Amino acid sequence: MIELSKSQEERAMRLHKEAIVIDTHCDSLGGYLPSRGRPTKVFAEDNETGQIDLPKLVKGGVTCQVFAICTASGPIVPDATFRALKQVDYFYNVMNKLPNFTGVTTADEIVEAKNKGVVTGLLALEGAEPLMGDIALMRVFYQLGFRMISFCHNNRTPWADGLGFKRSEGKLPELGVKGLEEIQRLGIVFDVSHITDHGFWDVCDLMKGPFIASHSNCRALCDVPRNLTDDMIHALADHDGVMGMNYLGGFVAKENANLEKMVDHIDRIVNLVGPNHVGLGSDYDGGGRLPELNDTSMVPNMTRELVKREYSDEDILKILGGNFLRVFKKVLK
């Protein structure tokens, strides 16, 4: 575990308490829905299984958790919209009715909730399958409160090619280009995690403002297609974007992934482009898990490791959530 002096420990706890902590990716929401009539996990309770629920978010000092809805990966998934809407219903009719949790759609609401000690959740689509290849449904999902969208998981959708389709070497299809225009017009955060490299560079050409990689690390430290190359990290930073660090072991290191190796990715990004372009994107309940970051209640360990590496107060607050808050302020209306 992380060895800190008493004063370092106090500094870490003070900073973590002060910080607006934002995690831009988890796959937890679907797990709260009853399966075969029985609830498997309950958001309001400290569940034995699962990595995110309200008591764990409170314990971990998380201010804003992005809840991604990932229905199924594929060109057209007939019941994707239905399955997404069932999760939206749980978000509003169960989670949002709890006294110390609220759904948000703006940066100001996150700051306000932090001051009141309320945990917030923001809805995201991981893969645009529920939009059924129709831009009108993007507007409907915006009305439902979605403020982050990626066009694809690992498969091909009508909007973009996911990493499984990298041999196509394709740019975005017309629908993807129109979709990006609509995303910018509405004020939705665009997420490039899971898109092919060719798709990434096309997005760079087409996006005027910031975009993010909600849960991707550095390819130079762990060579998997889900991570970004140094050139991509520079391009993301040139757009004033942010990348969320993914705790999935196989994206952190080829072997013995742990918190130290995770924070090596943060060091690299800070060395490449400065401290304004990195944040947290756990991938909890989607494969994210490290010995020191077993579930979201353990996020303070991230702060402790950053203190141990002598990051400044200002930079630690940025990494924990300040950077993503900046993007949210710029993009969300």
Ligand SMILES: [Zn+2]
């Ligand atoms: Zn993912």
